[in-house]
Amino acid sequence: MGITETGDESSGRKTRRRISPSIESLDADILCIIFSFLDLFDLVHCTVVCNSWHAVIKKLKLLQASCRKMHHLGSDFPSSSTSLDGPAEIDVEDFAMKHHKMALLRGxxxxxxxxxxxNRVSQCRMKKGLLLTGVGDKVMRLWSLKSYKCMEEYSLPDAASLIDFDFDESKIVGLVGTRISIWRRNGQRSIFPSREGTFPKGLCMRYIDPEAVVGCEDGTARVFDMYSKTCSQIIRTQGGPITCLSLSENQVFLSGSSLGRVTVSDPLLDQPVATLKSTITAGGIQTICFNQGTNLAFTGTTGGYVSCWDLRKMGRLWEKRVSPNVVYSIQQLRNDTSVMVAGGIDGVLRVIDQNSGRVxxxxxxxxxxxxxxxxxxxxxxxxxxxxxxxxxxxxxxxxRKVRPQISCIAMGMKKIVTAHNGKCISVWRFNLS
Known part of the structure; x- marks a missing residue:
């Protein structure tokens, strides 16, 4: 019996030794020490992990201390942040956008x-820590921005050229020659052509499930349904070749043309809702992005101008020449209403105020x-x-070697990814610490 008990006890000890301590086993004092090393931005994230973390951070008033520290560093957070009684009183989204702006300007x-x-890469798209790159050779590559590991590679069909692409959690959608191609994230590919004779040369594409919109050389925008695999609509913008597109969540989309016009279209209508044009010779539209929260659109042109358009009034709010050369790309965070970033042929990244156009x-x-x-x-x-x-x-x-041209920008929290129409991708990280 003794031997058996000893064996059981030994087995029990071995079992206990195999059990690794978990984060839940840490007491409040240890958690407090760990949390004290975090900045305010990370602390706010920790408050929504679980009730116990929320309680520790609130009880020990770590948020208030971190707010005071940020205030002393000269942040532009409202003064009310320094007297918070708990994490529930913090507007997390507002705080995150201000922290992002401060990092760009001072980090x-x-x-x-x-x-x-x-060969070369001229375009990039970023979502949830993943980066998709391509255009220039015959592959697209999906990268982890944490490890810089190539997670997947997607080859192009036949001898067709990749023109534009986008992706989501389950698939890659690309404009390849005169066809729309879909790659499942497991590598399988399906291709479907448009209706015969209705798809001239495509110049750009944007995708929000379940539709992809292609901007064409003949000035038409063609809407493709991903599930029926057909061209469901042709909208004639009459604004010259469509060089860039931006889609909104309510299915309204914007197109910029080589003639300098911005067309607002609704897939439910055969004709554009409005056509907006600059009052000065600013050049053809090269890039366009839309702010869902403010209903403002921003465009960059071949003449180096950036313009802001109010889609509620269908008019221009401001127009500034920010660069002596072409502006190829403008990007902003989804919920940011304060700043955006522009890049172009001169290789300079510019942070621009959304409200005034000031660099x-x-x-x-x-x-x-x-x-x-x-x-x-x-x-x-x-x-x-x-x-x-x-x-x-x-x-x-x-x-020039320290400012290679910027052909495309992808935007993340306190980081910017740039493609340069060469072999390399650059990740710019902005740190306040």
Whole structure:
């Protein structure tokens, strides 16, 4: 019996040793020590993880202390933030957007670059920590922005050229030649052509499930249903070749043309809702983005102008020349109503005030590579610093190698991804600490 009991006890001890301590086993004192190392932004996230974390952070008034620290650092948070009684009184979304803006304007800039394609890459799309790159060679690649590992690769059909693409949680949608192609995220591909004779050369595409909209060279916008695999509608914008598109959640979409016009269309109607045109010769529209919360649209042109359009009044609010050259891409966070970022042929990233069009800050890369890392997947990461340049500095006096042209921008919280129409992708991270 003794031996059996000893064996049982030994087995029990072994079983207990195999059980790893979990985060739930940490008491309030240990949690407090851990939480004290976090900034306000991370603390707010922790309050919604579980009730016990919420209670620890509220009881020990860590949020108030972090708010006071942020206030002393000169943040533009409202003064009421410094007297909060608990996390429930924080407008998390408003705080996140202000924290994001402050990081862009004041944070330390760190840049990580890697060779994403063997030929060139001119476009990128980012969602939920994943980055899709392509256009230039015959593949699209899906990357993890945490590890820089290529998660999946999607080959193009036949000899057709990839023109534009987008993705969601389950599929990749691409404009390939004169066809729409769908890649399931498991690698399987399906292709469906448009109705015969109705699909001229496509120049751009945007996708929100279940529809993709293609902007065509003949000035038409063609709406494709992903499930019936047919072209469900043709809208004639009469504004010249469509060079860029932006879709809204209520199915209204905006198209920019090479003639400098912005067309507002509704798939329920055969004719455009409105056509907006600049009062000055600003050039053809190269990029367009839409702010769902404010009903404002922003466009960038071949002449270096950025314009703001109010879709409630169907009129222009402001128009500023922010660059001496083409503006290829404008992006903003989904719920940000304060700033956006623009990039173009001169290779300068610009932070622009959404309300006035004023350029708040300008960034370029430093020439020196500070560190080179090789990931397990053999991707070589170059680390550089970014730097801000004054408004009066002449760009022609800055070497081109530290400001390669920016062909596309993808936007995340306190980070910006840029494609440069070359082999490399750059991730700009903005840190306040």
């Amino acid at each position: 330390r800039i760190e840049i990580e670059r890697w060779e994403a394609h063997s 708040l800050s300008r960034f370029i890369m430093e020439d020196k590579v500070s560190t080179t890392l090789r990931r397990d997947n053999q991707v070589v990461i170059e680390k550089r610093r970014g730097k801000r340049v004054s408004q009066d500095m002449e760009m022609d006096k800055i070497e």
